[in-house]
Amino acid sequence: MVVNFLVRAILGAALIFFVNQFLDSQEISVAVGLNPITFLTGGILGLPGIALLYGIVCWQIL
Template sequence: MEKIIFAIIIAVCIVFIGICILRRKPDLILNFVLRACVGTAGIYFLDFILGLGGYQVAVGVNAFTILSNGLLGLPGFILLYGLAFYYSL
């Protein structure tokens, strides 16, 4: 029962912080969404181009990759492909 109450308190705090951020800086959300969309499209096209070239390195499109692209932008995109190349060795 205590864990449920604790989880509810955390959820309410996160929602409150989100509302405060949206009220003061709505451009942050738009910036995040644009970076996530452009990064996801970049992953899709670079995976396609690398596949045509015969390389076996591919970064899948999932929640983690979209989140890292949205939060980090181009450095997140490079990080994902750097990790993919590292683990393909």
């Protein structure tokens, strides 16, 4: 269980990093910060959690 959490959290952090880099190269100002809360969200919820974080940031821009 712990290994599953750590793998999802690390892959989630990497996904956030690469999506932020891609959006920055496209000059889109949507970025999710890498911090303990986003690390936990990625670890607990997985890919839907990462999508939720980006959805929240997009909602704040509106």
